[in-house]
Every structure is written in C-alpha cells, then in structure tokens.
Amino acid sequence: MAGAKPKPEKLSSVDYHPPSQSWMDVPPNVRPGTFNWAANPANAAYLDLPHVRKWQPTDEDWKLPDNWQQIVLEGLADRLQKYRSLKLFMDICVRCGACADKCHFFLGSGDPKNMPVLRAELLRSVYRRDFTTAGKILGKLAGARPLTPQVIKEWFLYFYQCTECRRCSVFCPYGIDTAEITMMGRELLNSIGLGIDWITTPAANCFRTGNHLGIQPHGFKDSLDFAVDELAEITGVRVEAPINRKGAEILFVSPSADYFASPHYYTLLGYLALFHEIGLDYTWSAYASEGGNFGLFHSSDMMKRLNAKIYAEARRLGVKWILGGECGHMWRVLHQYMDTMNGPADFLEEPVSPITGTKFDHARATKMVHICEFTSDLIANGKLKLEKSRNDNVRVTFHDSCNPARAMGLLDEPRYCIDHACNHFFEMPENTIREQTFCCGSGSGIGTDENFEMRMRGGFPRANAVKYVHEIHGVNMLACICAIDKATLPPLLEFWVPGVEVCGVHELIGNALVMKGEHRVSDLRGEPLPGQAGADGEGAADQPAEKEVSKDV
C-alpha cells in the first residue's frame, strides 16, 4: 500500500473485545494492509495451476469457477481421506480456548477470527454441515454453516493471516495444529484459483530457474563470484565457491535469499569463510540453488515438486551427503517431508563430518545436516579458532525461528554457535523463545508490502520481547537462522524497536573466525572490526565464555 504505511501508535492500541453478533454473521473485511494480491496469471499458468484468471481480492466478484462449491467440497472430502490430522482436528477440538491468545496475529490485531480455534472453525463449520450428522440436522446450532462466497472470502483472508508457525499447537491439550488446517485451507483455495502472488510467483521462479527471484544460472554464479571477491577484500583470503562440481563430497543448499538479499548476504560470506577455513570438499548447485520452499505455503504437491531438485541433484553430482544453510521453512520441509516425499535417499551415504569424523546418525535416513549442527560439532571438537571479541560491537539475542524450533527441535545448536562467537549474548523472556518462540509475523509467503499492517501487527509480540532485552541489556542485534526472518525482521524492528539489527548465526561465526593468512580490519558488513587491535590471535579464543545469559521474566 504505497505511501500509506501506518504508524506504531496506531497499531498499538488493540481491542480484544469481540463484536456482539455471532462470528458467523460478521462479514470478512478485505481492508488494505491486511491481505495479499492475487497470483499473477502468467506464473500460475506456468505451474499448471487450475482456474487461472485475472482477479483481485478487492474485486466484488472473485470470478469463481461455476462448480466451485463442488470442487471445494470434493477437495475437502479427498483431504479428509488422505490426512488423519485433518479428520481428527475437525472432530476433537473442545474449544477450550487455550490456543486463543497464543497466536501472534490475535495478540497483534485483536481480531477474534485470528484465534487459532476460530480460524479452524472457519473450515470446521463447513465440514460439520456437509460431513457430520449433527451438523446436517441441527445446522447453525451445531456450529454448521453452508459454503457461500462469503465463507470463501473469509478463508482467503484468515488462511493468509496465519503464518503456519504452529505456536498454537504447543499449548493445545490435543496437539491440534492449526497450521495443518491452514495448509488444507490454502490447498482448497488454490484448487479454485485463489492463490496469492508472493507464493505463486516465487514458486514459479524456483521451479524454473532454481531461485525465488528467477535469476538465471549465470546470475547465480555472478552472485557467488562477487561474494568471493568481497570476502577476499575483507579478509585478504581468496576462497572458492564451486558450482555444479561433480564428485564433491558434500552438496550445500541454502535459501536463495542468502545470495540475493541483505542481511542474508553476510551469512553467505560467513559460510564461504568457514568452508574455506576447514577445507571442505563441497559444491553449490545452480539447479538446486533454493532450499526455501514456497511450495509448502501452496500445497503438498507444489512442495514436493520444488523439493525434488535437491535429491535429484545430489544423485547427479554424486555427492555423499547434503548440508543445509540457515532457513526456517526449508528446514521444516527437509526435516518433516523430504525423505517421505522424495526419498529414499539410499544413493547417499550416512553423513559423517569429514573434519571431525562425527557421525550425524540422527540424519542417517535423510542424509541432510543443518549447518548449525555441523558448526557446533566443529567448535566442540576444537576445529575452529574463534575470536569472540571481534563481535564485541554487538549485544546479541537469538530469535528461534518457528520451524527449526517447533518442527525440528533445533534449539541448542545455534545457541552453542552464538555462545562461542560472541561475548554478549542475552536471552529474551522465556515465554517467547525456544518452542514458545513468536513468529516474525511474515512467514509462509505473506511478507509483502501490501500486507504491511498485518505483518507489523503479527510481529508485535516478537518485537515486544526484543524491545525488552533492548531496554534491559542494550541488545542491538537479533540473530536468527531463517531467510524469511532476515528479510522481515529488519522492517519489523525498525517499526517497533529502532536500534536493533538482524544477522545470521554464521555471520557471527564468520566475523569471529580466525582464518589462516587473513588480514582483517573490518567485519563482514565492512564496519571496523572491534577487538582487532588488541587481539594477537593467540589464546583469547580458548577462554571460557563469560556468561551473561539472563533468563529473567
């Protein structure tokens, strides 16, 4: 919404009182700043999506296909047959409300339909009417309602106001995962041509070129070459960034934002420095150059289509195993779906660190290891020389990205890396980290400018916790391990907590890493390197960390 960005004062008065009429009677309000533009027809067509047409959420008539109700209901029936999760979650919610104030969108907007339980009821009410006896007989009394165009508009609004972060699932006594329901809801919407552009277009780009911006392979190479030059300038060490190199031991896959966007780019420099320093025999791939999976936000089929490239490329290149960079949704797909969808990866070997000999036997089937797991192992085995004082200009806190936290349980590895890369690390309040972490508010493909207001609202609980450590401990850097976070947290913090910047964990590692033959005066961002004058490169790295971790409130 060009020009009309709201101010923090406006968004910070939230009314948590629901309206007086029943939620079924409250029509969806497609208000600027709270929705995403419809999919670009050309890109939807490129992906062979159904019912491609020109329309916008602001139109009165969404030009639904003639038999849209039939398509949706048959699609729902089909998914009930395919997913026990969906079937079960339709039946067993007791509407206890434990999930209600756990969703960042509800906390930031006060809109009762953003309570996870009601978000699910949007679909459940249709399920009841068409798939349960009580609903057929008792109708509205049993919480059932017919599928109308209005219901579809409501689905569109609220299923694209859920970042599929699964925070609600942590608190639900039955583990009801509203993200599962949102995913099904989005699949149904897409089956009648109601996709959004910031999912469809990157998905089409990833499918075609390998990265979300649609930059062609030589552009990818340029980008890596440029990074190599820049790293040489900063460190005096010229590293290599091999692409599509057959016979490398390890294939490295990261989100494409790492080489096209900032501050992701500094994390990329960190990877390159690290891999060079340990002499890793690895390769990038231009074909599988995107780990981030926009398909996850679209449909199970699309997720599988995009993810397929990684195993296919590992096989073609003949690598032994796969290493993955800092990315949230990418890791949800890699951890929970990849092996099932596109495995078995029996042409690969069980991952073993070539530097330390550690067997990553928890990844023995998927054959894919997270970079934080890999780096922690290097640190624990004393393979890296890290000069923590080089990060003394930052006072760091860590944002657990939703997916590595709640879909992987990757909690301590990044903290271990940070702990060994900087002297000043502070935890945010307990209710807002680890499995209870708050979403950036822009995940799952809704981090667009037109959706700005909703993003700022949804990100408010996260920003609020950052503000706390900013004020108490002077935190000025928020580290995270997710490409979407790196893209969306900077505007969020600028809005709510000016003065805090965002970095990747491997940017901190890259800064602290003492490389053989290096000569550094600036950090990876080109800022003067702190501690550089005093550090003679000996001893300091081995000192145990002075603990400044606070876990109050």
Place this chain on the structure above:
Amino acid sequence: MRALFSLSVVAVVVLLTIAAVATSGGRFFVGTILPYAAIATFLVGMIYRVLHWARSPVPFKITTTCGQQRSLSWIKHDNLESPHNLWGVLGRMALEVLFFRSLFRNTKAELKDGPRLVYGDARWLWLGGLAFHWSFLVIFVRHFKFFVEPVPGWVSGIQELDGFFQIGLPIFYITDGILLAAITYLFFRRVVNPQLRYLSLAGDYFPLLLIGGLATSGVIMRHTSLRVDITDVKLLATGLISLDPVVPESLGAVFFVHLTMLSVLLLYFPFSKLVHMAGVFFSPTRNMSNNNREQRHINPWNYPVKVHTYEEWEDEFRDVMKAADMPLEKDVETK
C-alpha cells in the same frame, strides 16, 4: 444465548424423565430401554469414530517439538518433549493424557500501556480440567460397587480414600465436591470471558450442564431426604448387566433423572466434541517421534508429481551457462 439453549435442553430432559417415571411404562423405558440404547450407541459410536479416524493414513511425520531434538551426543536431548523413540513417545503421551502437560504450559498475555505485552501464568484451566477429569474418573470407578458382588478391594480402597475426611453422614466424597466446583468453574469461564463466549457453541455448554446435573442428582440422592436405597440400585444395575432387568418400585424420580442424564451423556458422546477422550491418543503431533531424519516415514499415497528435471533445466539455460563457463552435462552446440 447458546448457554441458555443448552440449559433448557437439560431442563427438558429432567422434566420428561419426571413425567415418564409417573407411569409404569415410562419407568421401564428410562430404567431399561434407554440405558441399553445409550450403552449400545456409545460403544458402537466410539468404535465407529476410532475406525473412522484410523481409516485415514498419517502421510507425514509432523511432530510438534517442544524441546531439544536428539542430535549431537553432547547436546542434552529432551526425550519427553521431542521424543526420538517409543519410550519418549509413551512418556510424552502419558504426561499429556494423565497430567495435561500442554495445558500446564498455558500463559495469558495482556497488553499494557507502552505498549507492552506481558505474560502471566494461566494455570486455572489446567487445574480445573485436571480436577474435573480425575474426579469424574474416580466417581466412575466408585460406581463399580453397584455392579459387582463382592466389591473388589481396589474399588473400596478408592472409595475409602475419597471419603478420607469423613465429613458428614453418609460420608461426603471429596471428588463429588471437586467435580462440582470444577464444572462450575469451567461453565462460568465460558460465560464470563468474552472471547470464550464468542467462540463457544451450544455443544460446549451442554455437556458441562449435563454432567453438572448428573453430579448434583447424585449428591441429592446421597445426602438429602430423597435418599435412595442402595440395594435397590444394585438390583437394577446387576439386572441390567446380566440382561435380566428389573426396575425396583422404591426408586424415585431423582434416581431416574440421574440415570437418564447418564444415558443422554452416553448417547450424545460419539456425536460430539467429547470424542476427544479417544481422539487425544491419535493426534499425530503428539504421538509421533521426532526422528524424521533418522528413520524414513512412508506415505501410503505418495505419487509422482511433475518436476523440472535437470535435463530440461540445462536445455533451457545451456547457452548462458556455457558463456559463464559453468560445468555442463551435455556440451552441445546451440546457436
């Protein structure tokens, strides 16, 4: 409104029962036919539900991890919150089913001026839920004494423990009080909290009121002048389970109201949210282990999708790749 509606349904159940027991046909109906129908519906319904869920596969392993995964040997793994093996899963489920682990995590968020979100403990729901379910279970078990002769030792044991404080005569069972208090809390919570009221359906108030009525009628029968003769209750109960029902004359309206409410509860059970009792065991986010990368999970309906193969990709970009000196599979001349 929805609460009032549910209340009137419960009232109608009570009144109909009272009217019915005035006639001998009615007594026979609420004393035998209705309980049989209720038990049959409950059993068949619940089995149907469970099979209905079980018929749909679990295509992906979608554990919600609430703790550290098992990864490097020196990183402390939380096997209860992020289980990687069967023991962990069993432990996690036991914590969930017996102690409502997830609800115990509950917090409430409040927006203060600043603006600042502050979080407080919100364990009342956990406590209320736990108190309600456990006392219901104990009361249920206590009722075994009506069905079996001799009464098994553990049943009387529970009963004695329950009457431990020896308040009143006949002894007041603690669980009766806890159940009534918990259910009152759970009901008023829904009515008073605006958000909960907003999301509650008639089906959320109805079981609370019904169970409240069930417990109240039980307490009345035990502690007021409307007291019933236990031997007659036992006669009816054993008659029912031996499929040779008798409806003793002495049993009055309160008893039948109690029995009818129980029957209605059983009838209602399989068609309502109360199926969470069985459903909780099936939840894929809780009953699966987080060993996705260690052990392959099979999706029974996995099927091939259209992908962009490497060959197609290279064909499309060969020229630019060649110009950039990137490795190629097929170095064919194109113009």
